[in-house]
Every structure is written in C-alpha cells, then in structure tokens.
Amino acid sequence: MAAALETVGLTRRFGGIVAANAIALRVEEGARQALIGPNGAGKTTLINLLTGVLRPDAGRIALAGRDISAMPRHRRVKAGLARTFQINQLFPQLTPLDAVYLAVAERDGAGARWWRRSGDDRQHVAEAEALLATVGLADAATTPVHVLPYGRQRLVEIALALAARPRVLLLDEPAAGVPEGEREDILRIVSALPREVSVLLIEHDMDLVFSFAERITVLVDGAVIADGPPAEIAADRRVRAAYLGEEPHG
Amino acid sequence: MSAAVEAGFAHFRRRAAWRPLEYAFWIAVVASLLVFPRRLSFINEVAILGLFVLSLDLILGFAGIVSLGHVAFFGVGAYAAALFGLAVFADPLVGVLVGGATAALVGFASSFLILRGSDLTRLMITLGVASLLYELANRLSWTGGANGLNLAPDPVFGIWSFDLFGRTAAIASLAVLFLLFLLARRIVHSPFGLSLRAVTENRLRAGAIGIPTHRRLVAIYTVSAAYAGIAGALLAETTQFVSLDLLAFHRSADALVVLVLGGAGTLYGGLVGAIVFRVLQDVVSDLTPQYWEFWVGVVLVLVVLAGRERLARIPANLYRRLGLEGA
Numbered sequence: 001m002a003a004a005l006e007t008v009g010l011t012r013r014f015g016g017i018v019a020a021n022a023i024a025l026r027v028e029e030g031a032r033q034a035l036i037g038p039n040g041a042g043k044t045t046l047i048n049l050l051t052g053v054l055r056p057d058a059g060r061i062a063l064a065g066r067d068i069s070a071m072p073r074h075r076r077v078k079a080g081l082a083r084t085f086q087i088n089q090l091f092p093q094l095t096p097l098d099a100v101y102l103a104v105a106e107r108d109g110a111g112a113r114w115w116r117r118s119g120d121d122r123q124h125v126a127e128a129e130a131l132l133a134t135v136g137l138a139d140a141a142t143t144p145v146h147v148l149p150y151g152r153q154r155l156v157e158i159a160l161a162l163a164a165r166p167r168v169l170l171l172d173e174p175a176a177g178v179p180e181g182e183r184e185d186i187l188r189i190v191s192a193l194p195r196e197v198s199v200l201l202i203e204h205d206m207d208l209v210f211s212f213a214e215r216i217t218v219l220v221d222g223a224v225i226a227d228g229p230p231a232e233i234a235a236d237r238r239v240r241a242a243y244l245g246e247e248p249h250g
Numbered sequence: 251m252s253a254a255v256e257a258g259f260a261h262f263r264r265r266a267a268w269r270p271l272e273y274a275f276w277i278a279v280v281a282s283l284l285v286f287p288r289r290l291s292f293i294n295e296v297a298i299l300g301l302f303v304l305s306l307d308l309i310l311g312f313a314g315i316v317s318l319g320h321v322a323f324f325g326v327g328a329y330a331a332a333l334f335g336l337a338v339f340a341d342p343l344v345g346v347l348v349g350g351a352t353a354a355l356v357g358f359a360s361s362f363l364i365l366r367g368s369d370l371t372r373l374m375i376t377l378g379v380a381s382l383l384y385e386l387a388n389r390l391s392w393t394g395g396a397n398g399l400n401l402a403p404d405p406v407f408g409i410w411s412f413d414l415f416g417r418t419a420a421i422a423s424l425a426v427l428f429l430l431f432l433l434a435r436r437i438v439h440s441p442f443g444l445s446l447r448a449v450t451e452n453r454l455r456a457g458a459i460g461i462p463t464h465r466r467l468v469a470i471y472t473v474s475a476a477y478a479g480i481a482g483a484l485l486a487e488t489t490q491f492v493s494l495d496l497l498a499f500h501r502s503a504d505a506l507v508v509l510v511l512g513g514a515g516t517l518y519g520g521l522v523g524a525i526v527f528r529v530l531q532d533v534v535s536d537l538t539p540q541y542w543e544f545w546v547g548v549v550l551v552l553v554v555l556a557g558r559e560r561l562a563r564i565p566a567n568l569y570r571r572l573g574l575e576g577a
Binding site for chain 2: 051053072073074077078082083085089090091092093094095097098099101102103105106107110111112113114115116117118119120121122125126128129132133138141142160161163164
C-alpha cells in the first residue's frame with residue numbers, strides 16, 4: 001500500500017549549500033510521526049518543498065501514491081496536504097469564524113462564488129463552528145484574530161489546517177511561543193485527531209516529541225540519518241552526536 | 251452546538267445587512283436630481299467619478315493592489331464605446347456594455363503584470379500601461395488623435411435623448427452607478443470577496459488554505475477594469491465626445507486622492523470622496539477661478555503629510571460609528 005506521504009531523492013540546493021540532500025521520507029497512513037533535527041538541518045526547507053513553496057532541484061513527492069511534485073500550493077492543499085506554520089500566519093483583521101468558514105468553503109470549491117452572500121451556505125458555517133469547538137475556540141469565533149492572545153491564535157492555525165480535511169497534516173512547531181500552561185491544550189488537540197489524518201510533527205521540544213510520536217525521523221545536514229520508533233532513536237549514537245555534539249564512538 | 255451555528259449565521263448576516271444610513275445615502279442621491287435641477291451635468295460628472303473611484307476601491311481597498319494607471323481602463327472603455335457607436339451601432343447602452351467588455355479584456359491581459367512584485371513595481375507598471383495607451387490614442391488615426399472624436403448616440407432605450415441640461419445623462423449615470431454598486435456590494439460580501447480580503451491580509455496563508463491567489467487577483471482586476479471602462483463609456487456617451495484627456499494621468503491621480511480622502515475598502519468611500527472632491531473643486535474654483543488648483547494641491551499635500559493610513563482611518567472610524575461600515 002502506498003504511504004500517505006513519501007518523498008524520493010528530494011534535493012534542493014541554495015548556491016553551494018545542499019539544504020535537502022536526496023531526502024527519502026515516508027509517512028504511513030494514520031502515522032503519528034515526528035521530524036526532528038538540529039537548527040539548520042533543513043526542516044524548514046523540507047516543509048517548503050512538501051507544500052510547494054519551493055521547487056525541488058531533483059526528486060519527487062507522492063501524496064497517497066499520487067505525484068504532487070509539480071502541483072502549485074493551493075492544489076496540494078486540495079489534494080489533502082495541509083500545514084500549520086511555525087510563526088502564526090493568520091488573517092489578523094478577520095475573525096476565526098471568517099477564516100475557518102473560508103477555508104471550509106474553499107475546500108468545497110465554493111470560495112470563488114461571488115453571487116452568494118458569505119454564510120448563506122449553512123453547512124459550511126456549521127462545519128466551521130464545529131471545528132472551532134473542536135479546538136476550543138467556540139467562545140472566540142467572532143473576535144478578530146489580532147485581539148486573541150498568542151496561544152489562542154495557535155489554535156486558529158490548527159483549525160485552519162483541519163478545515164482542509166487533510167489526509168496528511170504537517171504541524172510545524174505547533175507549541176512554539178505558547179506559554180507553558182497552554183501547551184497541554186495543543187498537545188491534547190493534536191492527540192485527539194482522528195487516525196484518518198496522518199500527522200508529521202516538526203518539533204524542537206523533545207517532551208512533546210516523545211509524548212506524541214510513534215515514529216521519529218531525524219534530519220541532519222539536509223539528509224535523513226535515522227528513522228524508527230522513539231526508543232531506538234533515543235539510543236541512536238549518531239542522533240546523540242548530532243544533538244549533543246558527541247563524537248560517535250567506533 | 252446549533253446555537254453556535256445560529257450565532258455564526260447571524261454574524262455573516264449582520265455584516266452584510268443594509269444600514270439605515272445607506273438607505274439615507276441613496277435617497278439623498280436621488281433627491282439631488284430634484285433639488286439641483288440646474289446642476290444635472292455636474293451630478294452626472296460626480297456619478298461617473300464615483301463609479302471610477304469605486305472601481306479603484308475594488309482593487310485597492312479590497313485586494314490591496316495599488317495603481318497609478320487606472321485611467322487606462324477608463325479611457326479604453328470610453329474609446330471603445332465611441333468607436334463602436336460610430337462604426338457599428340449608436341445605442342448608448344450597448345456602447346456602455348462594449349466599453350466595459352473591452353476594458354475588461356485589457357484588464358485581464360494586463361493583470362498578469364501586477365501579480366508579482368512590490369507596491370512600487372505595481373505603481374510603475376500600471377503607470378506604464380496607462381502612458382502606453384495614451385500615446386497609442388495620440389498616434390493612431392482612427393482614435394482622432396489630439397482632436398478626439400465626436401459621438402451622436404441614439405436616445406436611451408430609443409426614447410430619452412441626451413438633452414442639453416444633462417437630465418438623461420444624470421439619470422442614466424446614476425442608474426448604472428447604483429446597479430454596479432449593488433453588484434460590488436454583493437461581491438464584497440460573498441465568499442469570493444472574503445477570499446480577496448484573506449489574500450490581501452496574508453497571501454502565504456491564503457495559499458495554504460487552498461485559495462488560488464493569482465486567479466482571484468486576476469478576477470478582481472478584470473472586474474475592476476470593467477467598472478472603470480463602464481465609467482469611461484458613460485462619460486463618452488453622456489458628453490458625446492472622447493479625447494486624450496480621458497486617458498490623462500491626472501484622472502488616475504484624482505481617483506487615488508478621492509479614494510484616500512473618502513476611505514478605501516468601504517465601498518462608500520469612493521462615492522462620498524467623489525462628492526466632496528468635486529464640490530470642493532467647484533466651490534474653490536468659483537472663489538478663485540485662477541488658483542483653484544493651488545488649493546486642491548494644498549489638500550493633496552495635507553493628505554501626504556497627515557499620512558494616507560491616518561487620514562483613511564478618519565472616515566472609516568466615522569462610518570463605523572455611524573453604522574455604515576462597508577465590509
């Protein structure tokens with residue numbers, strides 16, 4: 001069976017720097033997988049390649065067996081690949097309801113309708129409200145996003161990604177910048193996602209990684225150096241070397 | 251759960267609902283025809299300027315596209331209507347439609363130039379396209395060059411001919427303005443309009459929720475060009491004359507000033523701005539026939555000094571306080 005998301009020989013250079021070096025990444029259906037790596041390992045480049053912000057110099061990307069390497073960004077979303085951003089990328093002046101409603105309508109191909117009033121399509125409003133309730137934003141549905149505290153804005157990020165009904169969800173440091181007390185909310189929402197959604201978590205916070213992931217992929221210098229269950233990764237000498245600067249012993 | 255859905259539904263309905271002041275505005279507009287029967291030509295001009303600025307608001311206020319060459323579509327619409335009237339069919343309504351359609355085509359073709367790049371790039375490109383068309387109209391023989399073209403449009407619906415007092419002209423222009431305003435209002439409050447705001451606020455995120463950002467910008471730019479073309483065609487039909495002045499740079503600049511004065515992104519800003527601007531111009535030119543441009547210049551400088559953003563907020567806040575918010 002085809003993986004939910006798979007890359008083969010994915011390569012991208014910036015001048016002389018190889019930011020992605022023949023990356024082979026495999027995310028199984030229903031996976032709870034984490035992608036880790038030290039700063040500069042190429043995590044951001046990989047996400048940008050997957051989502052179509054960057055074009056690869058070589059290699060290809062398959063979503064559920066379908067080659068999406070040449071698809072523009074918005075088409076990949078429609079094909080089932082959604083993401084959240086490490087730093088909030090939201091619509092500050094809109095309300096969470098506006099934004100999530102729009103994302104839902106857009107997924108259903110109703111985003112180009114100019115002859116209908118927004119909100120007249122009741123089922124899209126209902127779905128948006130339900131999504132906001134899922135992430136715990138029901139009470140803030142009609143509060144402009146820029147007024148919300150950062151932690152709650154992070155929840156809008158997640159709701160927007162879920163609105164696409166993704167097959168694969170890329171969570172780019174979902175808890176970054178969130179105060180300690182609110183991190184659990186995010187972890188709880190992420191853990192409660194249905195298994196139809198395969199999740200790839202890109203994260204620095206090792207507590208979060210090890211409490212969430214069933215499989216961990218380690219990226220160093222643009223290449224995958226290890227891939228396996230958490231216990232195996234924790235014991236891997238190359239991984240420890242990359243993270244702690246230890247010299248791997250013979 | 252269902253209470254939340256009802257609340258959400260009410261949220262959208264409330265935003266798109268007609269405010270009392272909007273009714274008052276349009277009643278006042280119609281009343282102006284009766285109150286100022288001697289100023290009908292002036293009302294016609296204001297209506298056309300209002301429509302032209304509304305077209306600029308569609309791209310600047312709702313899609314964040316700055317333009318210093320919006321007159322290109324105004325002029326193309328005017329010339330297309332004039333040439334069609336002279337060569338094919340002199341019905342003014344058909345002429346206006348032809349003007350709008352031709353401008354839409356030019357808008358669609360040039361929209362691909364403004365998809366990428368900064369505001370500065372867009373200013374230069376739109377300015378360049380407008381200058382190009384101006385020179386074309388100047389050089390070509392069939393546009394009448396510097397002499398322009400005289401038109402003899404048929405009566406509207408075969409009944410009302412364009413009279414000396416501008417009665418037919420004013421009524422026709424206001425009717426077109428009102429219909430196109432209703433359409434613009436619907437567009438702004440539609441999912442398409444919402445997606446434009448999303449693209450304006452954060453293009454990266456807009457793409458990440460599946461919005462085809464380029465296609466949306468092309469669409470609104472084309473619609474805006476059609477609006478501008480219809481405004482130009484209206485001026486051609488109602489004044490029965492087209493000349494290079496209809497492609498002149500000052501019209502782009504005026505539209506921008508009027509929109510900033512009135513408040514971009516409100517739909518009404520362009521209309522209110524057009525009224526204020528033209529009445530101001532009229533009053534000042536009565537007081538100092540030779541120096542009125544000086545005072546208009548003073549206003550311009552003040553706009554720049556006070557800052558576009560800050561000034562634009564004043565009417566926006568005013569509208570909000572009066573419950574007239576456009577979007």
